[in-house]
Structure formats: structure tokens, C-alpha cells
Amino acid sequence: MSVGHVARLLEEAGIATVIVAVEAFRARLESMAVPRLLVTPHPMGRPLGPPGDHARHREVLRAALELLERGERSGTVVG
């Protein structure tokens, strides 16, 4: 919820946001109508993937940055 509030405040101030969160947070973030949400299939506390898996971290970040650039409200899941 905290990050959902921060996202809304930043968007109001003209700063585009994208949230990277695990599946467990999907319901609470979607209910807050955040503009861009990337849901990842990882356990809580490790939203970008397992420790040491640099390729995965980079893949998740690239997907998040694509959402930022898409220019529309969007939510997606990276497999």
C-alpha cells in the first residue's frame, strides 16, 4: 500500500511511475488504481528474481521500463 500511495503522489506531481511487485501484492495495488504495474512470479521480498540471477534482474527491469515508455495505463506479468 505504501508504494501505491507514493506512486499516486508522484503521478500527480508529473512524474511517471512504474511499480515492480510480486503477485501477492497485485490485489492491493490494482485496487489503488496505480498507473503501471509489472507483476513478477517471484516469492515476496525478491520481486526482481532470485539472488545472483543478474540476467533475470535485467530482464525484469527492461520489462518495467517498456511499460513506462508505452504511454498508456498498463499492467502486465513477466513469466
Next chain:
Amino acid sequence: MTTDNSESESFEAFKNSFSYGSRTDLNFKFLKHLPAEDAARFFQDLLWKLGKTLDDADATPLIDHVREWQSRGYAHFTGFTYDDGPFTPLARPLSQSRLTLLTSTGHFVAGHDPEPFGVKEMTQEEAIARIGDFLKAAPDLSPIPFNTPPDQLRVRHGGYDIRGVQADPAVALPLAPLRELQQDGTIGSLTDTAYSFVGATAQTRLLTQSGPAWVDMLRPQEVDAALLVPV
């Protein structure tokens, strides 16, 4: 065989004890939110899959099991509900944009401990024990330079299992990966520092006081976009 039922722990008490109880384990605090029969199924399937791991040493089904049940545990959890929200399109291509990173992971830089409640060198265990106090207090935002060496990062947060970020900060605070994406031109520039706070905090204070102050602090940095990571 005799059993003294008056002293045996109920299953309800057992499953709830993982959430800030006698068996606190932040990966499994969701058990408290599950009906007993669902929690029983969680344990039964976990043990069945663990048995398979004995033979093939493949932990993937165990990890998937935990992840799926964490999602189930929080599937019906909604706190704040809004029908709509503000939306700012990215003003220019990412390769020309200035990005910041803000996480609710509870990181800070060694020597700059926010010292919650005036406590010096609070441990993770103390933070877990004081989760109720954190949830009533306003959050502190810690600036973290993007070039901070991993051995200078500290983390403390009574709401989640910090072992993942301790093993590799990039799993939730991707300083180095974002630097790489800036160096290869994907991102135009990064702010001098990323930011982190303890997400287990007073929501109304965050919304009405701390959050607006953070926006005021970011505005002069001409930030176009923010990557936000909750844990």
C-alpha cells in the same frame, strides 16, 4: 495412549504463530489470513513436494508452492480502494529521461542509520518485535547513492524476510543493474541517489505528510520517471 487436550495447541494457533507469534517467519505470515483447511492444504502439499525434492533435488516446485500460497494469502487483501488515479505519460523517450529508484525495502547506507524511535543499531529482530510501532509512525526516507558499494548497504524491515536482499540487494534495490542500463544508453540519466524507506508505516501520515515532502524534494531534481519497488 493418553493425550492432554487441554494443553495441546490448536491448529489455528499454530498457523497464526508464524505471523508475529512464537514461530515468526515473515515468508509465511500469510498463513494467518488463510482458513484452517487451506493452511492445512498448504502444509500437506509442501511436505509432498518436499518428498519429491528428496529424490530429484529440484527446489523449483517448493519455491513455486510458496509463491502461489503467498499470493493466495493476500488475494483478498485490499486496504485503500480508488476508482481512478492520476496518470502522467513519459514526456520523452527513456533514453533521454531522468529516472529515480524508490523502494520500500528499508535500506540505508552504513553510517546513516535513520535510527527509528531513537534506537541506535536496531536489529532486524527488534524491528520485527516493534512492527506495531512502525505501523503508527511516519516513515524516514534514506537517500542511497547509486554507486554505493554493496558492503556499505544496510537493511532492516520488520515486515519481510530480508535474507534475499542481504544475499543480493538487486533482488529489490537494483542499483547496479540500473547503472548498467544508464551506461548502455537505455536510460538517459539517473538521479544521484536512489531512495528507500520502511514500507510498514503509518499510511495516513505517508499520504498526507511524508509523501508530499518527498515529492517536493524530488521536484528540483527534474525527475521524469520513478521505478518503485514494494516488498
